[in-house]
Amino acid sequence: xxxxxxxxxxxxxxxxxxxxxxxxxxxxxxxxxxxxxxxxxxxxxxxxxxxxxxxxxxxxxxxxxxxxxxxxxxxxxxxxxxxxxxxxxxxxxxxxxxxxxxxxxxxxxxxxxxxxxxxxxxxxxxxxxxxxxxxxxxxxxxxxxxxxxxxxxxxxxxxxxxxxxxxxxxxxxxxxxxxxxxxxxxxxxxxxxxxxxxxxxxxxxxxxxxxxxxxxxxxxxxxxxxxxxxxxxxxxxxxxxxxxxxxxxxxxxxxxxxxxxxxxxxxxxxxxxxxxxxxxxxxxxxxxxxxxxxxxxxxxxxxxxxxxxxxxxxxxxxxxxxxxxxxxxxxxxxxxxxxxxxxxxxxxxxxxxxxxxxxxx
Ligand code: 9MR
Numbered sequence: 001x002x003x004x005x006x007x008x009x010x011x012x013x014x015x016x017x018x019x020x021x022x023x024x025x026x027x028x029x030x031x032x033x034x035x036x037x038x039x040x041x042x043x044x045x046x047x048x049x050x051x052x053x054x055x056x057x058x059x060x061x062x063x064x065x066x067x068x069x070x071x072x073x074x075x076x077x078x079x080x081x082x083x084x085x086x087x088x089x090x091x092x093x094x095x096x097x098x099x100x101x102x103x104x105x106x107x108x109x110x111x112x113x114x115x116x117x118x119x120x121x122x123x124x125x126x127x128x129x130x131x132x133x134x135x136x137x138x139x140x141x142x143x144x145x146x147x148x149x150x151x152x153x154x155x156x157x158x159x160x161x162x163x164x165x166x167x168x169x170x171x172x173x174x175x176x177x178x179x180x181x182x183x184x185x186x187x188x189x190x191x192x193x194x195x196x197x198x199x200x201x202x203x204x205x206x207x208x209x210x211x212x213x214x215x216x217x218x219x220x221x222x223x224x225x226x227x228x229x230x231x232x233x234x235x236x237x238x239x240x241x242x243x244x245x246x247x248x249x250x251x252x253x254x255x256x257x258x259x260x261x262x263x264x265x266x267x268x269x270x271x272x273x274x275x276x277x278x279x280x281x282x283x284x285x286x287x288x289x290x291x292x293x294x295x296x297x298x299x300x301x302x303x304x305x306x307x308x309x310x311x312x313x314x315x316x317x318x319x320x321x322x323x324x325x326x327x328x329x330x331x332x333x334x335x336x337x338x339x340x341x342x343x344x345x346x347x348x349x350x351x352x353x354x355x356x357x358x359x360x361x
Contacts, residue, residue, distance in 0.1 A: 038359075041076030042351075045358035046315065049308050053117060053163075053315040054358070055080025057279065058107050062325050067345055071321065073114040080163065082119045082278070082317055083107040084327075088128040092154055096132050096146070099153050108161055119245075119278065119317060120162035122213065123151050124196045125169040126181035134182060143186045148199045155203035166213040166245060166278070167200045168193050176222035193230070194239045201240040213245035213278055218303075219260040220267060231271050244268040245278035248303055249319065251335070252284045252292050255299045261306035269312040277307050279319035282350065283328045283338040292337075297353035300340070305357050 046054035056078045062068045071077055085091065086103035093099055111118060124147070138146065155165070171179055171193055178184050183192040193212075200210050212231075217224035227244060234241050246264065250256070256264075268275045282299045284292040307313035320326055321340045329336040340351040 039352075039355055041074065042354060042358065043079030044076050045355060046308075047079065049358045051308060051313075051315045051358075053080035053317075054078060054354075055082065055116075055119065055315060055317040056321045057082045057084040057121075057317060057319045058111075059084040059320060059325050060086055060103050060106055062322070063106055068322060068325070069110070071341070071345070073110050073116070075115045078116060078321070080117045080119060080315060080317060081107060081111045082121050084121075084320065085128070087121055087154070087158075088125065089133065089150065090128045090130045093150055094130050097149065099157070101157055104158070108158065112161065117163040118161055119211075119276070120158060120165045120208075122166035122169040123154065123200060124167065124171075124183065124192070126179060126183070127170075129182065138186060140186055140188070143183070143192070144195065147192065147196060151196065151199040152203045155200060159205050162204065162208050164209040164211050164243060164245075164276070165200060165204055167196050167210050167241075169213045170215065171212075172214060172223050172226050174216050174221075174223050176226035190230070194234060194237070197234065197239050197241055209242040209274065210240055211243040211245045211276070211278075212241060213247060215247040215249050215279070217244070218246045218248055218250075218264050219256045220263050224264050224267065228267050228271065231268065231273060235271065241273065243274040243276065243314075245276050247279035247319075248277045248281075249279055250282045250299055250303070252282060252295045252299065255282065255303075258302040258306050261303055262310060265306060265310040265313050269310060274312045274314050275307075275310065276314050277303060277316040280304075280316055281319045281326065281328065281338040283326075283332060283335040286329075286334055286336050288337040293349045296337075297349035300350040301353040301357040304354050308358070 042054040056072060058072045058081050072081070083104055086107055091100065091103045108118060171190065173179050178190045184190060197210055212227060214223070214227065217227055231241060265275045280303055282296045284296055304316050307316050318340060322345065323337050323339045323341065324343050326336060326338050328338045340348060340354065342348055
């Protein structure tokens with residue numbers, strides 16, 4: 001079992017106690033479901049199963065809803081949080097060399113208070129960039145200095161706040177070629193990625209893990225093989241990288257199997273890197289049906305199990321836990337209901353399936 005110090009401590013505690021005290025998280029009672037010792041919270045169970053955390057993305061748009069925040073910042077349920085938007089370039093550096101941490105702090109500060117850890121997200125992406133960056137043709141030298149300045153400021157500001165940083169997000173196409181974007185076009189190829197990792201290592205805390213994060217790399221395919229090749233190249237050249245994040249945005253009816261996800265995780269663990277499922281959700285074609293919910297529950301459980309069973313998969317993050325705040329319906333019209341809790345904050349079969357799979361370990 002991985003990360004078993006805490007698990008052993010918890011196990012010996014309950015052995016030593018004649019009448020077990022209520023589990024942390026017991027009685028927070030959302031969704032009208034009768035709370036009992038069987039459902040102490042996903043993070044509590046994940047730690048017992050040997051993971052470092054079970055986490056969630058949190059978006060700023062729902063922070064005024066206390067039904068939402070009482071679950072999002074409940075560390076028994078979620079021991080780790082990822083700001084879904086607040087640390088993206090357009091919000092952090094909206095004007096050149098002008099930094100704004102307001103949105104990020106709306107999530108970082110309460111999560112610190114709640115005793116949760118954070119995956120910080122992200123330094124470099126092709127998306128959600130500010131106009132000043134996309135509307136002008138910078139030279140490679142200018143963009144290098146812009147990149148270093150951005151990472152330097154943000155990494156320094158959040159120095160001891162991040163368990164991990166997604167340093168580069170989604171740099172590959174599904175066929176394993178490099179995505180054409182402002183970064184690869186200006187640098188004439190992927191060298192900006194190595195540079196970003198070097199800058200990140202220079203400015204983040206020594207304890208922070210540096211991740212490459214992408215979607216559709218949850219099977220052994222052209223894209224995940226390209227990540228493997230990139231990691232091998234980095235290791236040969238001494239470019240620092242600690243982990244690969246498999247986003248795990250899945251769809252009922254065409255999601256990878258337990259064996260496929262396990263095989264993909266293993267190819268990164270074999271290189272000495274840690275892995276995590278960083279953005280797990282499972283969308284369905286609307287309207288949702290009980291049959292789809294059952295399929296969804298199995299996909300969630302199989303994915304979580306693949307991480308639990310892997311050698312160095314540290315944790316699972318869901319890309320939000322509440323259906324109404326999911327990114328899915330606006331990106332894939334006609335699809336949705338991808339999360340663990342429905343609009344009434346009622347736990348769906350997927351929640352119980354994840355809870356069961358973590359408990360069974
Ligand atoms: O959840 C995020 C959503 O609110 C934003 O509108 C969207 C913009 O593209 O980004 C979403 O988060 C993405 C994440 O940062 C990277 N992987 C894909 C996620 C879902 O689109």
